[in-house]
Amino acid sequence: MRAVEAGFADLAIARPRAVAGGRSIQLCQQCHRSPGAKIERTDPRAVRFAATSLKWSSCFSATGGALDCVTCHDPHHNAETEPRHYEAKCLSCHAGADRGGSAAPTRRASVCPVNPRNGCIACHMPPISGQIPHSTFTDHFIRVRRPSDATR
Numbered sequence: 001m002r003a004v005e006a007g008f009a010d011l012a013i014a015r016p017r018a019v020a021g022g023r024s025i026q027l028c029q030q031c032h033r034s035p036g037a038k039i040e041r042t043d044p045r046a047v048r049f050a051a052t053s054l055k056w057s058s059c060f061s062a063t064g065g066a067l068d069c070v071t072c073h074d075p076h077h078n079a080e081t082e083p084r085h086y087e088a089k090c091l092s093c094h095a096g097a098d099r100g101g102s103a104a105p106t107r108r109a110s111v112c113p114v115n116p117r118n119g120c121i122a123c124h125m126p127p128i129s130g131q132i133p134h135s136t137f138t139d140h141f142i143r144v145r146r147p148s149d150a151t152r
């Protein structure tokens with residue numbers, strides 16, 4: 001991962017899982033949030049700033065920050081490109097009370113009425129292009145997307 005290659009020297013980056021829930025965001029957002037002026041949720045540029053937009057997600061706010069950068073990313077490796085890696089994280093909370101996984105802090109998080117098993121990322125964290133030419137960003141504002149959200 002380029003941040004690590006760039007030599008970001010912080011013990012908590014070296015061992016992010018030793019950092020309590022929500023706290024890796026404090027570290028990661030030093031580079032991955034919008035600099036300067038506050039950015040609005042409706043601003044299409046928000047997809048460039050994972051830490052800014054993830055915090056708008058109710059998965060984050062309704063769990064006291066249990067959904068953290070290191071829930072999904074290992075800072076020592078390039079981002080996993082296999083959607084199932086991420087979907088397993090979703091299902092650790094959104095699998096329903098009866099099947100509620102082990103470590104899920106909120107086992108009763110709601111279950112998707114559209115597809116409770118897979119495809120979560122394509123529908124709820126889609127890649128968005130158009131902000132920087134030839135680049136896509138992943139929308140970290142996890143939510144029910146309406147047709148008007150198509151480009152942001």
Ligand code: HEC
Pocket residue numbers: 025028029032047050051052054067068069070071072073079080081082086089090121125136137138139140
């Ligand atoms: C619920 C899982 C999840 C969480 C939590 C999460 N990410 Fe991601 N992130 C993803 C997915 C999915 C991708 C796209 C991976 C791919 O296919 O390349 C991604 C990609 C990225 C990328 C590459 C650029 C892009 O937009 O595609 C960056 C940078 C990133 N995440 C930073 C962060 C940071 C910083 C945090 C914490 C604020 C965070 N992520 C939290 C799922 C997550």
Ligand code: HEC
Pocket residue numbers: 001002003006008013016024027028029030031032069070073075077078079080
């Ligand atoms: C010192 C600044 C800095 C810090 C701190 C930082 N990053 Fe990054 N990160 C970058 C830069 C620069 C890139 C490359 C540009 C991009 O993809 O946005 C990057 C890329 C990424 C990617 C995409 C990697 C890929 O495969 O393309 C992910 C995921 C990511 N960072 C997650 C994190 C997480 C999680 C943390 C906290 C543990 C973190 N970053 C902390 C600067 C940083």
Ligand code: HEC
Pocket residue numbers: 058059060062063066067086087089090091092093094105106108109110111120121124125142143144145
């Ligand atoms: C740490 C537990 C946790 C994780 C992991 C998690 N969520 Fe959530 N999520 C919640 C909670 C709690 C809520 C708010 C209450 C509810 O809807 O059940 C929520 C709300 C949502 C909502 C409704 C938001 C809205 O539009 O109002 C969606 C959609 C969602 N999550 C999808 C996902 C997806 C997709 C993933 C994986 C990328 C994921 N969640 C990961 C706990 C989590």
Ligand code: HEC
Pocket residue numbers: 087090091094109110111112113114115116117118119120121123124144145
């Ligand atoms: C084909 C697109 C699609 C896929 C795949 C999908 N969802 Fe959804 N999801 C939706 C839509 C659309 C809604 C809003 C449904 C409504 O309000 O009628 C929704 C609603 C939700 C909600 C809110 C439920 C509530 O009661 O408020 C959660 C949580 C959620 N999805 C999580 C997930 C998870 C986790 C996955 C993967 C296991 C997933 N979704 C897969 C499209 C999808």
